[in-house]
Amino acid sequence: MKLKEGFVLRQIGDCYVAVAVGLQTLDFKDMIRMNDVGAFLWEKLSKDCTKEQLVAAVTNEYQIDAQTASADIDSFLQSLKEADLLV
Numbered sequence: 001m002k003l004k005e006g007f008v009l010r011q012i013g014d015c016y017v018a019v020a021v022g023l024q025t026l027d028f029k030d031m032i033r034m035n036d037v038g039a040f041l042w043e044k045l046s047k048d049c050t051k052e053q054l055v056a057a058v059t060n061e062y063q064i065d066a067q068t069a070s071a072d073i074d075s076f077l078q079s080l081k082e083a084d085l086l087v
Contacts (some may be wrong), residue, residue, distance in 0.1 A: 001084050003045045015035070030083070
């Protein structure tokens with residue numbers, strides 16, 4: 001899975017936001033707010049990857065167990081799917 005083209009991630013204080021740029025602004029006029037882990041996942045999803053790769057990256061980076069990481073990633077991916085940001 002991978003993020004659609006036409007979105008950028010920016011840090012504002014201790015929060016991250018993703019917004020549409022270019023032609024994507026015609027269809028997506030919102031922003032997605034996320035924390036550090038969300039931004040980490042966003043960066044990983046800028047390249048094609050699997051959920052298993054995301055779980056491995058998060059467990060390695062944040063020293064949490066795979067079950068917790070998997071549940072959190074599922075929630076994040078669901079938010080991106082609902083916003084139609086994944087291809």
